[in-house]
Amino acid sequence: MITKDTKICIVGLGLLGGSYAQKLSLLGYHVNAIDTNLESIEYALEKQYIQKGSNDPSLVKDADLVIFGLYPMALVNWLKENQHLLKKGCICTDVTGIKQMIMAKIKPFLRLDINFIFAHPMCGKEVSGIKNSDAKMFLDANFIIIKDDNIEAMETIEQLARILGFARISYLDAKKHDEMIAFLSQLTHVIAVCLMNCKEDNDLKKYTGDSFRDLTRIAKINENLWYELFIENKDLLLAQMDEFILSLKEFRSALLNEDEVKIKSLFRQATKRRGEFDKSEDISN
Amino acid sequence: MITKDTKICIVGLGLLGGSYAQKLSLLGYHVNAIDTNLESIEYALEKQYIQKGSNDPSLVKDADLVIFGLYPMALVNWLKENQHLLKKGCICTDVTGIKQMIMAKIKPFLRLDINFIFAHPMCGKEVSGIKNSDAKMFLDANFIIIKDDNIEAMETIEQLARILGFARISYLDAKKHDEMIAFLSQLTHVIAVCLMNCKEDNDLKKYTGDSFRDLTRIAKINENLWYELFIENKDLLLAQMDEFILSLKEFRSALLNEDEVKIKSLFRQATKRRGEFDKSEDISN
Numbered sequence: 104m105i106t107k108d109t110k111i112c113i114v115g116l117g118l119l120g121g122s123y124a125q126k127l128s129l130l131g132y133h134v135n136a137i138d139t140n141l142e143s144i145e146y147a148l149e150k151q152y153i154q155k156g157s158n159d160p161s162l163v164k165d166a167d168l169v170i171f172g173l174y175p176m177a178l179v180n181w182l183k184e185n186q187h188l189l190k191k192g193c194i195c196t197d198v199t200g201i202k203q204m205i206m207a208k209i210k211p212f213l214r215l216d217i218n219f220i221f222a223h224p225m226c227g228k229e230v231s232g233i234k235n236s237d238a239k240m241f242l243d244a245n246f247i248i249i250k251d252d253n254i255e256a257m258e259t260i261e262q263l264a265r266i267l268g269f270a271r272i273s274y275l276d277a278k279k280h281d282e283m284i285a286f287l288s289q290l291t292h293v294i295a296v297c298l299m300n301c302k303e304d305n306d307l308k309k310y311t312g313d314s315f316r317d318l319t320r321i322a323k324i325n326e327n328l329w330y331e332l333f334i335e336n337k338d339l340l341l342a343q344m345d346e347f348i349l350s351l352k353e354f355r356s357a358l359l360n361e362d363e364v365k366i367k368s369l370f371r372q373a374t375k376r377r378g379e380f381d382k383s384e385d386i387s388n
Numbered sequence: 389m390i391t392k393d394t395k396i397c398i399v400g401l402g403l404l405g406g407s408y409a410q411k412l413s414l415l416g417y418h419v420n421a422i423d424t425n426l427e428s429i430e431y432a433l434e435k436q437y438i439q440k441g442s443n444d445p446s447l448v449k450d451a452d453l454v455i456f457g458l459y460p461m462a463l464v465n466w467l468k469e470n471q472h473l474l475k476k477g478c479i480c481t482d483v484t485g486i487k488q489m490i491m492a493k494i495k496p497f498l499r500l501d502i503n504f505i506f507a508h509p510m511c512g513k514e515v516s517g518i519k520n521s522d523a524k525m526f527l528d529a530n531f532i533i534i535k536d537d538n539i540e541a542m543e544t545i546e547q548l549a550r551i552l553g554f555a556r557i558s559y560l561d562a563k564k565h566d567e568m569i570a571f572l573s574q575l576t577h578v579i580a581v582c583l584m585n586c587k588e589d590n591d592l593k594k595y596t597g598d599s600f601r602d603l604t605r606i607a608k609i610n611e612n613l614w615y616e617l618f619i620e621n622k623d624l625l626l627a628q629m630d631e632f633i634l635s636l637k638e639f640r641s642a643l644l645n646e647d648e649v650k651i652k653s654l655f656r657q658a659t660k661r662r663g664e665f666d667k668s669e670d671i672s673n
Contacts, residue, residue, distance in 0.1 A: 225595065225597050226597070243598075244597070245594070245595050245596075245597065247595065271594065273594055273595065275595075283589075283591075283592060283595050286587055286589075286592065287592060287595060287596055287597060287599075287600045288597060288599065288600070290583070291583075291599050291600050291603050292599070293636070294579060294583070294603065294636075295599075295603070295658070295662075296639065296654060296655060296658040297632060297635040297636045297638075297639050297654075297658075298575070298576075298579070298632060298635070299657070299658035299661045299662050300635050300638075300639075300654055300657055300658050300661070301628075301631045301632045301634065301635035302571055302628075302631060303661070304568075304571075306568075307568060307571070307572060308664060308665055309530070309556065309558055310510065310530050310532065310558065310560075310568050310572060311530075311572055311665055312510045312511070312529070312530065312572060313528075314572075314573060314576045314577070314580075314605070314606045315572045315573070315576050316665065317602040317603065317605060317606075318576050318579065318580070318602065318603050319662050319665070320599070320602060320662075321599045321602075322658040322659065322661070322662040323658075323659045323662045323663060324655045324659055326651075326652045326655040326656060326659075327652075329655065330648060330651055330652055330655070333643060333651070334643075334646055337643060337644075337646070340643065341640065341643060341644060343587075344636065344639075344640050344643075345640075346586045346587060347582060347583060347586045347636075348633060348636055348637070348640075349586065350582040350583070350585050350586035351578070351579075351582045351629065351632075351633055351636075352633070353582075353585075354578055354581065354582050354585075354629075355626065355629050355630075355633075358618060358619075358622060358625065358626060358629075359622075359626060361619055361622070363615060366611075366615055367611045367612075367615055369581060369582075369585055370581060370609045370611040370614065370615070371611060372584070372585055373580070373581040373582075373584035373585050373607040373608075373609060374607065374608045374609055374611075376584045376585070376588070376607070377580075377584050377604050377605075377607040377608045378608060379593060380593055380596055380601065380604070
């Protein structure tokens with residue numbers, strides 16, 4: 104259980120790590136942080152997001168709860184080099200957007216006396232870094248916890264999500280998580296990127312309506328993070344892209360043939376399915 | 389020039405026609421309306437959106453300015469049947485979302501003493517009908533006027549757009565308009581529809597983030613209106629879909645080959661292009 108005496112250490116003070124630090128400190132929790140970038144540490148100290156900060160990994164030694172705000176491969180590498188510093192029995196969690204691959208890389212070498220609960224806070228911005236961090240970013244967001252045998256540690260991470268103020272907390276296995284992410288998040292980013300790339304016309308900006316802006320907002324993409332996320336979830340993303348391309352081709356063929364019955368039935372199906380998302384919005388509010 | 393003495397008649401009191409009526413009446417202009425649905429007329433009279441209303445087309449007789457809030461084919465048919473009722477020298481305009489085909493259908497039979505300026509108010513909602521009309525719908529929107537030889541009539545329609553409160557008014561030829569619409573509006577609706585149709589999973593709703601909701605909002609689509617719009621702009625939309633599918637395939641191949649240089653360059657290009665849309669947002673605000 105997390106109490107005001109729990110020693111929390113955040114490794115990686117980017118947008119998410121910074122936002123965790125900000126929110127937890129605001130609520131009076133004890134937060135230290137490690138980052139290779141001393142500017143981020145100084146910023147966090149100045150803003151009182153953290154009590155202590157360092158670029159030295161050994162600051163993690165006394166932490167009861169370690170939150171990794173690192174990109175996927177950086178997390179794997181940090182653990183390989185520094186897991187000997189972690190306190191016996193401490194609880195760890197992460198923020199990475201893909202799970203099967205990262206867990207397959209970490210689990211074989213992870214110390215058995217460490218309780219690592221993998222999690223995915225489903226929130227973000229089109230900007231990065233601690234200076235863009237925001238304690239209110241979690242308020243309307245989903246928090247996914249990957250199912251684990253260690254019930255007590257899972258409950259601690261669920262408590263963390265409640266403290267941070269997430270709107271909905273769900274449990275999934277890693278495969279189901281990655282499939283869901285491939286469709287709901289990764290495919291949508293691919294679509295936005297490809298839509299921006301498929302046509303260059305400087306005049307277009309003048310005529311852009313809301314629907315185009317909404318659809319392409321996420322085309323402003325952090326290349327290093329998303330390259331990793333896509334590669335680590337490659338097979339599932341490729342499969343989702345194929346399903347989407349198939350769906351486009353089905354529509355294309357109906358349009359080519361002016362197949363009114365088919366097109367209207369595709370419209371009705373899309374309208375009905377999207378309407379159900381609204382209903383679930385209502386329920387959650 | 390439109391003055392408080394100008395007799396305006398709106399034919400078709402749907403979402404757009406109703407919003408035009410609402411805004412113009414609010415500002416003290418003289419607005420009558422024609423609709424086959426007497427309930428819409430009664431609603432508009434009760435709310436004082438119009439001064440007189442009827443399902444009889446002959447109400448159009450004394451109008452100096454006629455605004456057609458009809459679907460594309462309904463507009464063509466109304467003119468065929470009723471253009472003999474229009475006052476000599478009156479100015480007409482429309483709200484339809486595609487132009488080449490509709491103009492090609494109307495121009496051959498349109499009376500030469502009618503000044504028809506085709507226009508496209510680029511705004512809408514995922515709901516229809518006069519009860520959803522909204523005088524504030526135009527405030528952040530683009531208004532496109534199709535270039536015409538009749539300068540005076542064009543200036544009147546530009547004045548109408550200013551009165552309604554559109555944020556930006558542009559002049560385009562019909563072909564350029566339809567190409568732009570095929571990409572910015574129609575392709576985005578196809579994408580949203582195909583994305584909703586390509587996967588059925590009732591569990592997904594629980595985990596949906598903002599990016600997916602933003603991308604699919606327009607999947608709730610008015611099947612009769614959009615079927616017409618797509619069919620009337622079929623060739624250009626098919627061409628845009630092909631460009632987009634090509635762009636997806638290029639990305640798919642880069643992902644399959646884990647081509648880091650290529651993927652990151654596609655990310656950077658998308659980010660840069662989308663960033664320019666933000667800049668034009670700033671300028672317009």
